[in-house]
Amino acid sequence: MSEKPAKIHKPRPISGYPEWLPEERMVEQAWIDQIRAVFEAYGFGSIETPSVEEIEVLTAKGGDTDKEIYAIRRLHDDGGASEGRVALHYDLTVPLARYVAQHYGDLTFPFKRYQIQKAWRGERPQEGRFREFLQCDIDVIDNDELSIEFDAEMPAIIFEVFQRLDIGNVTININNRKILQGFYSGLGIEDVTGVIRIVDKMDKIGVQGVAKQLADEAGLSADMISRCLSLAEIKTPDASFADQVQALGVENETLSKGVEELSFVMNSLGHLPQGVIFADLSIARGFDYYTGTVYESKLADYPEFPSICSGGRYDNLVSSYMNKRLPGVGISFGLTRTFAKMLKEGKLDTNIKSPTQVLVVQLPDTDRELAASTAQALRARGFNVEMYHEAAKMKNQLRYAERKAIPYVWFPAVDRGQSHEVKDMASGEQAPTALDTWQPARI
RNA sequence: GUGGCUGUAGCUCAGUUGGUUAGAGCGCCGCACUGUGACUGCGGAGGCCGGGGGUUCAAAUCCCCUCAGCCACCCCA
The missing domain is CATH 3.30.930.10 (Bira Bifunctional Protein; Domain 2)
Incomplete structure (x- = not known):
């Protein structure tokens, strides 16, 4: 067929x-x-x-x-x-x-x-x-x-x-490109971006690896490498990095400007919890167009x-x-x-598989309008409600609710005078309730 | 873009030295059960063995190519 x-x-x-x-x-x-x-x-x-x-x-x-x-x-x-x-x-x-x-x-x-x-x-x-x-x-x-x-x-x-x-836990590491730019220029390094790229790999290939690449690929002298690494190893939770940079003895206008800017940023972030914000002079990530402050955040x-x-x-x-x-x-x-x-x-x-909070079931031998109007009344109260699409076996309707992790199943009152019932799927408890006053324990 | 690894049901995987109609678990559908889910039992559907070519009487299995996925480099959120 x-x-x-x-x-x-x-x-x-x-x-x-x-x-x-x-x-x-x-x-x-x-x-x-x-x-x-x-x-x-x-x-x-x-x-x-x-x-x-x-x-x-x-x-x-x-x-x-x-x-x-x-x-x-x-x-x-x-x-x-x-x-x-x-x-x-x-x-x-x-x-x-x-x-x-x-x-x-x-x-x-x-x-x-x-x-x-x-x-x-x-x-x-x-x-x-x-x-x-x-x-x-x-x-x-x-x-x-x-x-x-x-x-x-x-x-x-x-x-x-x-x-x-x-x-x-997350750490936010901050640096300033002016510090790198100024420091490297002050050392007489020409390919500043090339060196930045290598130094940035610190956390990945380690100090040894960076030193090797600085020698092999950037052609730096042992003294230059040593000072670059000293700078890159500076990492402080506050503005105290500035003194450590000073101690490395490189004089440069751009460098000073960078230190000043990063110090301001660090001092402004003092109210955040300990262990989140760091001045980390090894990081330089991101695009080439960054010219000052740079940020990098990692999952701790x-x-x-x-x-x-x-x-x-x-x-x-x-x-x-x-x-x-x-x-x-x-x-x-x-x-x-x-x-x-x-x-x-x-x-x-x-665990939650749909936004539905209440599933209104269709009872056998009843008008589907009963379920539809019940669902609509619950929606009017602000709940997310779906009506089961057919008067299927109750087993199937409940299984549907269970699989979608719908927390409540609603049984409409069949006759006037009879009560609505609502079943809490997590506990399995089912109790009489009213359309206009029902309050879910969870949701 | 460069290099390495891996492709068998929806998913996770078996599949003997190449040998009839390629299997299992989970999932899915149905029934046991026409007003109550999770457990259990029984039944069912579902595969160009990633694709193409080659070797062979015979290929999921061996060879080549290709495609796809994963990992590393590069780069970056």
């Missing part, structure tokens, strides 16, 4: 493009709600930019991110000028820069915005690395000068997010796991799109990366 389809295309997971079960997605949405609430509590407003940008916009900053950008074209490319003109955005900072340049006249500065959207990168996926992932960004942009206050506010906001998400329980939240200050990002100086500072929480890790480690409660 039923013919077999000619060909079955077996679905396979596409590496790097995660998707969640309903019970997992419910937790993810709760995360998004929490994050949004924190961002708005600090006065950040939401914007959403298109998934695509012009390729020229995405690559205006240069760098070698080009090869990880996904270009968009139609399957049947007609070769017209409009084809291949746009690509999926790689992060949310570049779209923000373009957005500010485009809407400059309509924005009030300092412009504070948050953006919770997907980003796409053509990397080889592995644990903690996806090709499509959700980022939660906050940035502040101002005209000409941007107050250092904002550099200090970012970690405080992010810490609040971490607390609300209940993802275990999983030191091997990559940074879950990083960002920094950039002095001239918008300059690629308009002839103005608009410095900014921002930070980006990698929601997908963090969420996937928590899921894998079994740290998330994914």
Whole structure:
């Protein structure tokens, strides 16, 4: 009777493009709600930019991110000028820069915005690395000068997010690119970014490995290496790093400026709990366009796991799109990366399989209107309610509720004068109740 | 993009020195049970053995290619 389809295309997971079960997605949405609430509590407003940008916009900053950008074209490319003109955005900072340049006249500065959207990168996926992932960004942009206050506010906001998400202990490490820039310049090192890249691997390949690469790849002298490592090993929970930098005896104007800025940030964060915030002069993560403060956050329980939240200050990002100086500072929480890790480690409660709080059953030999009107009355009281879709065996209706972890099952009153009954699925207890007064113990 | 490892039911995996019609557990559907779930019993559906080619009387098994996934590098949320 039923013919077999000619060909079955077996679905396979596409590496790097995660998707969640309903019970997992419910937790993810709760995360998004929490994050949004924190961002708005600090006065950040939401914007959403298109998934695509012009390729020229995405690559205006240069760098070698080009090869990880996904270009968009139609399957049947007609070769017209409009084809291949746009690509999926790689992060949310570049779209923000373009957005500010485009809407400059309509924005009030300092412009504070948050953006919770997907980003796409053509990397080889592995644990903690996806090709499509959700980022939660906050940035502040101002005209000409941007107050250092904002550099200090970012970690405080992010810490609040971490607390609300209940993802275990987290450390937020802070550095300032000016310290690295100034220190290395003061030592007479020319390839500053090259050295930064190597030193940044400290936690991965260790002191020995960094020393070796500095000698082999950057061609530094033993004395230079020793001083670079001394700087990189500085890590303090407060502003005391400054004295340690001083003791290394390198004089440089940029270095002094960096120390001053980082000191301000550290002193401003003194109210946060011990063991969360560190001035860590080895970290330099993130994009090349960072010019001052840089942030990196790690899950304390999983030191091997990559940074879950990083960002920094950039002095001239918008300059690629308009002839103005608009410095900014921002930070980006990698929601997908963090969420996937928590899921894998079994740290998330994914028992609830649907938003339904009450299942109204259909009793045999009764009008379905009875169940429908009962469900509607409960919805009017604000509960999430579904009516079972047929007058099936009670066993099946209850089993459905059990499998979806619906906490309550409602038995409508069949006749006038008879009472409604509600069953608590966890305890198995069933008791008479009334439509307009019922109060669940849980929910 | 470079290198290494792995592909058998929806999932986790067996499958002998190549040898009839490829198995198990879990999950799914049905029944025992036409007003009450989790346990139990019985029954059922579900496989181009990732794909293509080669060797052989014979391939899930051996060889080649390819695709996909995982891990490391690179880079980064």
